[in-house]
Amino acid sequence: MDRFDRQLRLWGGFGHELLTNGQICFIVERRDDPLLLEVQRHLLLAGISSYLVLHSDKQHTPAKDAFAFIDENQELQALNPEIKPQWNFLPWSRIQTQSFKDISVIVLINCRDAHMLQELSIRREHSINFPPVLVAAVNYPLAYMYLWLKEIHFVVTTNPEYVVPDLRINEPWDEVLQYTESLDFGKLREEELAEIPYPLILSSALRATSQDERPLHQKLDDFYLKYSQQALNDSNYRQAKRYARQVSRSSELGRQRVKQLLNRLQIYQRSNWHDSFNGKFMTLCQALGQFLDQYHQLPLPSEFPDMEAGTQIYNDLKMIYQKKAREDCETMEAIVARLGFPDFPRMLVKKFCDNINYWTLLEPIVNESSVPGIYSSTELTRYLNEQEVTISTHEKKLLENLLSLAEDSYDSHTLVSSFPATAFLGGAVAQEVVKLVTHQYVPIDNTFVYDLISDESSTIKL
Amino acid sequence: MDLKVLVLGAGGLGCELVKNLAVLKVREIHVVDLDTIELTNLNRQFLFKDEDIGRYKANTAVDYLSRWCQLKGFRSIKLVAHCQDLFTLQPDFYKYFDFVISGLDAVGPRRFVNRTLVQLTRDSNFQICVPFIDGGTEGLNGHVKTIVPGVTACWECSIDTLPQQQTQHPLCTIANNPRNLEHVVEYVATVQLAGEELEPGVLLKLCYERATQFGISTDKLTESYAWGVAKHIVPSVSSTNAVVAGLCCNELVKIYNDCVDFDRLKNFKTISATNGLYINSFQFDRLEDCPVCSGL
Numbered sequence: 001m002d003r004f005d006r007q008l009r010l011w012g013g014f015g016h017e018l019l020t021n022g023q024i025c026f027i028v029e030r031r032d033d034p035l036l037l038e039v040q041r042h043l044l045l046a047g048i049s050s051y052l053v054l055h056s057d058k059q060h061t062p063a064k065d066a067f068a069f070i071d072e073n074q075e076l077q078a079l080n081p082e083i084k085p086q087w088n089f090l091p092w093s094r095i096q097t098q099s100f101k102d103i104s105v106i107v108l109i110n111c112r113d114a115h116m117l118q119e120l121s122i123r124r125e126h127s128i129n130f131p132p133v134l135v136a137a138v139n140y141p142l143a144y145m146y147l148w149l150k151e152i153h154f155v156v157t158t159n160p161e162y163v164v165p166d167l168r169i170n171e172p173w174d175e176v177l178q179y180t181e182s183l184d185f186g187k188l189r190e191e192e193l194a195e196i197p198y199p200l201i202l203s204s205a206l207r208a209t210s211q212d213e214r215p216l217h218q219k220l221d222d223f224y225l226k227y228s229q230q231a232l233n234d235s236n237y238r239q240a241k242r243y244a245r246q247v248s249r250s251s252e253l254g255r256q257r258v259k260q261l262l263n264r265l266q267i268y269q270r271s272n273w274h275d276s277f278n279g280k281f282m283t284l285c286q287a288l289g290q291f292l293d294q295y296h297q298l299p300l301p302s303e304f305p306d307m308e309a310g311t312q313i314y315n316d317l318k319m320i321y322q323k324k325a326r327e328d329c330e331t332m333e334a335i336v337a338r339l340g341f342p343d344f345p346r347m348l349v350k351k352f353c354d355n356i357n358y359w360t361l362l363e364p365i366v367n368e369s370s371v372p373g374i375y376s377s378t379e380l381t382r383y384l385n386e387q388e389v390t391i392s393t394h395e396k397k398l399l400e401n402l403l404s405l406a407e408d409s410y411d412s413h414t415l416v417s418s419f420p421a422t423a424f425l426g427g428a429v430a431q432e433v434v435k436l437v438t439h440q441y442v443p444i445d446n447t448f449v450y451d452l453i454s455d456e457s458s459t460i461k462l
Numbered sequence: 463m464d465l466k467v468l469v470l471g472a473g474g475l476g477c478e479l480v481k482n483l484a485v486l487k488v489r490e491i492h493v494v495d496l497d498t499i500e501l502t503n504l505n506r507q508f509l510f511k512d513e514d515i516g517r518y519k520a521n522t523a524v525d526y527l528s529r530w531c532q533l534k535g536f537r538s539i540k541l542v543a544h545c546q547d548l549f550t551l552q553p554d555f556y557k558y559f560d561f562v563i564s565g566l567d568a569v570g571p572r573r574f575v576n577r578t579l580v581q582l583t584r585d586s587n588f589q590i591c592v593p594f595i596d597g598g599t600e601g602l603n604g605h606v607k608t609i610v611p612g613v614t615a616c617w618e619c620s621i622d623t624l625p626q627q628q629t630q631h632p633l634c635t636i637a638n639n640p641r642n643l644e645h646v647v648e649y650v651a652t653v654q655l656a657g658e659e660l661e662p663g664v665l666l667k668l669c670y671e672r673a674t675q676f677g678i679s680t681d682k683l684t685e686s687y688a689w690g691v692a693k694h695i696v697p698s699v700s701s702t703n704a705v706v707a708g709l710c711c712n713e714l715v716k717i718y719n720d721c722v723d724f725d726r727l728k729n730f731k732t733i734s735a736t737n738g739l740y741i742n743s744f745q746f747d748r749l750e751d752c753p754v755c756s757g758l
Contacts, residue, residue, distance in 0.1 A: 005502045005686055009697035010601055042701045045505055067485050070530055078511050145739075159736060306642050311676055314641045417463075419485045420715055423478065424708025431602065431701040431735050441602065442737040452712050453721055455728045455743035 003082065004047065010159075014351065015438035016047055018277070020083065022104040022437040023050040025131070027120065029111040031055050031089065034066035034419065035138060036109050038426025039433070044076060046434050049083035052103065056113065057091050065419045095119045104275070104437050106133045107429060112375055121370045124150060129274035132436055135372045136429045139405055140418035141453040143425040145432060146374035146462070147446040149364040152268055154281035156439045157355040165305045166254055166357055167321075169202045169247045171297065175320045180204050185227040193228045195310030197317050198240035202247055205240075217244035236308040254298055254357045261361060262289050277439055281359075283344065284352045287335040291328075299328035299353040329353045362445050365462070373462035374447055377406040383462055398456045402449050421452050463718060466490040468559040470548055470575065472519035473497070474506040474698050475565025475597050478707030480541075481509070483563075484527045486711065487536055491527075492559070494544040494551070495520040506700035518545040549574055556592065557582050561717075563595045563710050565703075567696070569624065572596055576609065576617035580755045583611035595713050597706040601697045602735040604706040607746075608713045611755065614729040615746045618754035643683055644691055646673045651692035662689050705733060709741075 002008065008016060024043060028036050031053060040051065069075035077085055090098065096119060100106065108120075124130045130150040137144060172180070180203050185193065205216060205223045212219050220241060224231055231237040265285055273279035291299060302325035304318045329350050336344045352359065365373070373379040380403045384396070391399070404410040428448075435441045450457040465488050469479050472495035483491050497519050499510045509523045520543035531539045544551070548571055556562065556578050566572055575594060582590045594609040596617060609616050635641075636649040650668045651660060662685045669688050673680045689695065709731060716722050728743035750756060 002686060003501055004505050005690075006695070006697050007505050007699045008686070009690065009695070010699060038704065041508060042704060045508060045700045065485055067481050070526075070533055075511075079508060081512060161736070306644070308635075309641065311639050311641055315677055417486050417715060420482055420708045420711035422708075423482050423485075423704055424712065427478075427701040427704025427706075427708060428735070428739055431699075431705070431739075434699075434701065441735070444738045448739050450741060452709075453716065455731070455741075457739075457741045457743075459738050459740070 003080075007046065011434070011438045011440050014347075015434075015440050018438050019047040019434065020049065022048045023052065023102050024048055024433060025052040025054065025100065025103045025106045027054045027092075027095075027106060027108045027111060027116070029056050029058070029113065030060045030063065032060070032063045032066060032068065033110050034063055034422045035136065035426055035429070037066055037068050038423055039107060039109065039136075039429045041076070041079065042427060042430030043433060044079045044083075044085060046430065047080065047083060048433075048437070049080075049085045051086065052088045052090065052098075054090050054092055054095060054098070056111070056116070057093070065417055065422070067423075092116050092119065095123055098123075100127070100131050101129075101274075103131045105433050106131050107433060108133060108135045108372070109429075110137045112137070117371050117375065125370065128272055131274055133372065134429060134432055134436070135374055136425060138418055138421050138425050139410060139412045140421050141451050142401060142405060142410075142412075142449060143421050143428075143452060144374060144402065144447070144449040145425070145429060145444055146372050146448075147362075147432070147444055148372045149362060149446070151270075151274055151278060151364060152265070152282075153275075153362040153436065153443065154278050154439060155360045155362070155435075155442055156281070156351060157358045158360055158442050159440055160358055163357075164246055164250050166250065166298075166301055167199050168251050168297070168300065169199050170206060171251050172203050173324060175324070176203065179316065179320060180207070185224075188227070190228045190230055192310075193231065194234040194236060195313055196236055197307050197309035197314055198236055198243055199307075200313075200317065201237065201240040202244060205244075206247070215245075216247055217241065220244050234308075239308050251297070255292070258288065258298055258356065259292070261285075261359075262292075264361070264363065280344070280348060281352075281439075283336060283339060283341055284332075284349065286339055287332055288352075288356075290335050291332060295331075298356045299332055300325045301354045301356055302326070302329070302350070303354060325353065360442060362443060365446070374402070375406050376462075377403060379462045380406055383460060387460075394454070394456045395458045398449060398451055398454075398458050399460070401451065424450075424452070463488045465560045465714075465718065466492075466558060467714070468492045468494065468556070468562045470494050470562065470564040470571070471566045472507075472509075472523045473503065473565060473567065474700065474703040475599060475707050475710075476519070477507045477509045477523060478700070478703045479563055479565050479597070479710060480523055480527055482707055482711040484531060484536070484539065484541075486715070487539060489538060490540045490542070492542045492544060493520045493524055494546065494548050495523075496545065496547045506698060506703055508700065518543070520545045553578050553582055557586075557590050559592055561593050561595065561714050563597070563714065565597050565707065565710075567598075572617055573621075577754050579609075580611045580616055580758065584758050588612060593714075593717055595710045597710040599698060599702045599706050602699070602702055604702055604733045606706060606709045606713065606731040606733070608717075608727065608729045610717075610724060610727075610729075612758040613724050614727060615748045616752060616755040619749035619752045620730070620746055640672070640676050640678065643669070643673060643678060643680075643687070646676070646678060647688045647691040650688075660689075660692055665689065665692055702733075702735065705735070709733070 133148040135146040209219050209223050304321045333349050432443050435443045447460045447462045467488050472493050499514050509526045514522045524541045524543035528541045579592050579594050596607040598605050636645045640646050646669050665688050666685045730746040731743045734740045
């Protein structure tokens with residue numbers, strides 16, 4: 001059994017490989033910042049091995065309220081013997097000359113030194129490409145994060161917990177039609193009918209009742225119960241009844257969703273990407289646009305869900321679906337090749353097709369201020385004014401606290417130890433970094449703030 | 463902090479919890495865990511190293527943090543390990559503590575501890591009232607429940623909010639009519655190997671044979687896959703544990719510093735990080751006819 005078994009179940013070998021090749025840059029006031037130590041520990045455990053730490057030149061007394069290992073260097077290395085972690089430490093003065101080309105994510109931790117922020121902003125503005133910057137800080141009881149994107153971030157799969165299967169029942173292709181037609185419900189015994197998978201029941205019903213204008217779930221009993229008296233007790237027919245309502249909408253909704261995403265991409269035609277994964281994904285999106293134009297359908301995902309059915313007939317149907325999925329995937333590969341990428345990784349095309357209903361994207365803010373939105377009182381004031389009528393009083397209070405923090409007039413709560421807040425945010429920041437690097441699950445878009453005393457939290461887009 | 467805190471479980475959540483409490487300089491920290499360390503724990507249970515595999519979790523965590531405290535000069539902190547089943551600990555043991563925090567992975571032990579703590583409050587007529595802060599995680603999601611016996615909803619009050627038992631496939635399907643690998647693994651684990659100690663290699667071999675027999679594709683059949691289905695393994699990662707453990711300890715800090723109004727305490731939180739980060743904190747009312755805490 002694998003050391004990473006429990007997390008591979010979350011992001012798979014695909015995500016793990018991206019993590020292994022990831023490089024993280026931390027920008028901190030002090031090298032022993034408690035939040036830095038927390039985030040770094042989680043990222044090492046996740047499998048990231050390469051770190052650049054940009055720190056201030058100031059001398060600091062050792063941080064209180066922090067967890068550092070007894071033998072920090074040796075033990076951090078031992079956390080994950082399968083990787084050989086590397087650290088590079090540089091002073092802030094190197095921000096202007098530093099190449100961030102190979103950095104996956106920059107994490108700005110507990111530092112809002114005006115000069116450094118200015119330097120970073122200039123460096124970012126003058127670069128065509130720049131990694132995402134995740135800004136994180138704790139001022140007890142506030143803990144907050146802000147994601148500062150320079151380019152689009154693609155999410156290959158949101159890994160949803162509940163899904164509506166994409167079975168195209170109302171848009172069958174030839175092989176499904178032939179298979180459906182080969183079944184004559186009138187000649188089947190009740191036991192045999194109880195083994196028919198629900199997509200076949202529904203597609204037969206759709207064809208046989210096309211003159212009847214009622215929605216499928218209302219006319220299904222009239223169509224099917226004449227073949228089997230006991231069908232209402234059969235689990236396959238109960239499934240058919242449950243899914244009947246989704247049939248007419250699910251394919252169309254999936255298409256609309258994808259078209260909207262592709263439309264949002266139209267203003268971002270670029271060939272130069274910081275994150276090569278985003279570049280590849282853009283190519284896949286272009287190919288998908290052509291696929292849609294040509295076939296008016298999305299490529300079929302290869303995942304065929306389990307359903308109540310006999311083994312043989314289930315396997316037959318599954319093979320028909322998987323064959324179509326394979327063909328669609330090959331068509332996509334051919335389009336990608338025509339776009340000028342003959343050596344495009346096949347695995348990625350397949351991953352894309354399999355998650356055709358679950359990918360999404362995060363867009364950068366075009367008219368952004370020169371410092372991260374969370375430290376810009378203009379941005380926050382604008383947001384509060386614009387949203388004044390829609391946000392709750394609790395949320396308003398929370399955001400006003402954040403605003404006073406941006407204006408440097410916030411009175412931090414000093415009565416209690418804030419370490420649990422640091423530990424909490426450490427986990428949250430590491431999680432966002434992992435999401436960004438693995439291109440799986442949806443990162444915060446783009447501001448998260450939590451008050452650890454009132455237990456109010458809010459996510460807003462600045 | 464002048465407190466005696468009992469931590470239940472020294473797994474993923476437990477490691478984060480005990481670490482937080484040590485940094486908070488909690489005067490006395492006890493850790494209960496019956497388990498020993500395995501390789502698959504090491505992606506998140508950071509107090510353990512490869513050479514600790516096979517050792518008791520509670521002992522190993524306490525050993526490490528005792529050395530850590532000594533090095534930091536926190537000499538007044540006392541750490542105690544209990545490598546035993548928490549069901550075997552008597553009520554007198556629980557009443558010694560000011561707080562109980564749990565990072566357990568099952569419902570049974572949580573209900574037991576909840577019942578024990580509520581009973582202590584009932585029997586002592588509120589002379590003893592040990593807050594119970596319960597954390598839990600699954601993948602990128604988690605929860606925190608703050609239970610003040612006789613004051614806020616107890617664990618049992620919310621028992622109906624738990625999802626139904628993991629959906630088991632009907633036996634006739636997995637025995638006669640398997641359609642996918644899950645059915646195959648369930649049959650092998652619960653019928654072919656019923657009552658036997660599962661062994662990953664044997665499980666995989668039998669699953670492979672059965673899948674082939676029913677013409678089910680074995681492309682995805684690996685040891686890790688079969689083991690995951692057979693043992694109902696829950697994915698877990700250190701970052702989620704840290705989020706939940708941080709919030710658990712923050713609850714403790716808030717109660718200790720008198721920052722909470724128990725009448726309006728948002729005693730339950732659910733956390734989800736799959737799509738952004740959502741933390742829903744809300745007040746869960748006591749159940750009038752709760753079999754554990756009603757009448758208190």
